[in-house]
Amino acid sequence: MSVITIALVTMTKKVENIAVLTSGGDAPGMNAAIRSVVRACSYYKLNCFGVFKGYEGLINNEIEELNARSVRNIINKGGTFLKSARSQEFRTKEGREKAYKNLLKNNIDALVVIGGDGSFTGALKLSEEFDFPVVGIPGTIDNDINGTDYTIGYDTALNTVVDAIDKIRDTASSHNRLFLIEVMGRDAGDIALNAGIGAGAEEILIPEEDMGVERLLDSLRKSKKTGKTSSIIVVAEGDKSGKNIFELGEYVEENLDDYEVRVSVLGHIQRGGAPSCYDRVLASKLGVGAVEALIEGKREVMIGIVHKEVTIVTLKTALEKRTHKHDKLIKVADITSV
Numbered sequence: 001m002s003v004i005t006i007a008l009v010t011m012t013k014k015v016e017n018i019a020v021l022t023s024g025g026d027a028p029g030m031n032a033a034i035r036s037v038v039r040a041c042s043y044y045k046l047n048c049f050g051v052f053k054g055y056e057g058l059i060n061n062e063i064e065e066l067n068a069r070s071v072r073n074i075i076n077k078g079g080t081f082l083k084s085a086r087s088q089e090f091r092t093k094e095g096r097e098k099a100y101k102n103l104l105k106n107n108i109d110a111l112v113v114i115g116g117d118g119s120f121t122g123a124l125k126l127s128e129e130f131d132f133p134v135v136g137i138p139g140t141i142d143n144d145i146n147g148t149d150y151t152i153g154y155d156t157a158l159n160t161v162v163d164a165i166d167k168i169r170d171t172a173s174s175h176n177r178l179f180l181i182e183v184m185g186r187d188a189g190d191i192a193l194n195a196g197i198g199a200g201a202e203e204i205l206i207p208e209e210d211m212g213v214e215r216l217l218d219s220l221r222k223s224k225k226t227g228k229t230s231s232i233i234v235v236a237e238g239d240k241s242g243k244n245i246f247e248l249g250e251y252v253e254e255n256l257d258d259y260e261v262r263v264s265v266l267g268h269i270q271r272g273g274a275p276s277c278y279d280r281v282l283a284s285k286l287g288v289g290a291v292e293a294l295i296e297g298k299r300e301v302m303i304g305i306v307h308k309e310v311t312i313v314t315l316k317t318a319l320e321k322r323t324h325k326h327d328k329l330i331k332v333a334d335i336t337s338v
């Protein structure tokens, strides 16, 4: 072993005590991810601590040791038994300092943060300001994180949305109505586009593309001419029409005589429910990956999944804007809704 290698090895403190928290919006599969982190710690003979209520609990020292049995019977449960929170105080340096001091007080060597981009931004700051090892696991229904094909909770949310739209379709077709259905996705159209295709929507409005309301009207007129009697339009929260969904509904009704329009906002049902098998397996893989990464001395990284393989990217990369395009899916949506 060269002198340089010895120096690097001794500089990286061996991880013995790992804490895990869930932060931001809850997502189905977060429990499965916590369970995986706790059990991976147990497997590798490390101590694991659960932080309750996200960064807020870190600031208030709401930390408890967990063991393999503490996480029994949670893999099938939605939400997060550690609770989640949005902490304003953690956005301040003073707040993060309190959190850091509590980590030291509990002899914790590294922190696993399960959450979305906001949670990762906080984790990165903690790491940079106090040189504290952090690893992120993407847990958010939005699927809006760079460096991973999927985030935990997204697959379950898609299935929930498709199921809800299927039910709304029954009413739409019985009454010859046009339904505008709002789904989550302020910045990312993944839920709208995939659930829209899966549920056979006529049109899908997403934040990444501005199709324009006039094109929407044209398309609906054409649909009518081809014999469609009812229609489903899926609208992501952050769509670029410049109108909220109720204004959009009124606009369509005013401009298309022969349509009776109804609006449905799916809201928080999209976050809830038992995680799908896909999300449970994904969460299990990423939890193990996070603990193994910390054992290998990795820090300031996110564990994700790319082409079915567990991958590691820096937290900075995870926080970059995603570059992938929806073009192919949009084409599929266009073709299959003729």
Ligand code: ATP
Pocket (backbone or CB within 6 Å): 023, 024, 025, 026, 055, 085, 086, 087, 088, 089, 090, 091, 092, 115, 116, 117, 118, 119, 120, 121, 122, 123, 125, 139, 140, 141, 142
């Ligand atoms: P979701 O995608 O479900 O909304 P999220 O992780 O993006 O999840 P946020 O509410 O944005 O959810 O962030 C969670 C928490 O992370 C915040 O309440 C705050 O404590 C912390 N956080 C977010 N942004 C920052 C920031 N710029 N600096 C420090 N901490 C932050």
